[in-house]
Amino acid sequence: MNSRLRTLMRVAAVGTMVLLADATQAATITIGGGTPNASPDNTVTTWARSDQPAKNESDGIIFPGQLGNGHTLRGFIAFDLSAIPVGQVITSVTVVLYGDKVDTSSANDAGTLNLLDASVQPFTNDLTWETYDGTNAWTAVGGDFTGTLSSIVGIRSTDTVTDSAHTFASTTALIAAVQAAYDSSTDVRFGLDFDVNSAARNLVRFRGAQGNSDGTIAPSITIDYVPIPEPASVILLTMGGLCLIKGRRIN
16 A cells, blocks of 8 residues: 555544544434423414314313314424524434323223424514414414424324423424524424324324423423534545545455
8 A cells, every 4th residue: 555545544543533522522412391481381272173273272271182073183283492502413213292181081992193394474573471362363263284294193082191202203293394494594393183083073182382380391392403513524424435445446
């Protein structure tokens, strides 16, 4: 192996070390949870009926499902992402809801709880505890939601006992939605839909962001992220790869 190739491979090693150093800066943040009505929850929740385009005012509870009279309920959750440092790449996202109580009037049929993309929802207030003053409305009955980002399959009303945790797993679609909101410097917005193959009343009740006086926990989002690699690091890694390829050819 000639001296020039040795030098290039040393440069490649340095580049790899730089990227490994960047990887050690990976971080995790949880927004929400804890006790309601206090920072750092930074969570907003509400719900809407399929027969009422205007949003409803309850922020202490969200209960997606159907009423058994042909009307459905959907939930809405928003999280403030401003605590995440600039220049990050989102690598994993999970969302957790906590049970409020069992809806004893429900038929208790199993269904799928879907976390939906609500980025199109006309939400203009800032994320404070006084959010949702009744001035904003859904433009479509049941809420303005698009694609499914993550789902919990087989959930029933009897599963939502007080403070029971229900987790939406990280998916490519969920990560992309959070990254898009983060890149746009806006809050991330989700819809909640309980899909059950039954015409009977079936509601799943979860804790909202505020309005609870008993110290119970609010919805939360946990985000893993890493810094965007420096351009020099990317160049060094590329050079390292080329050197390794060249070295193999020489050998």
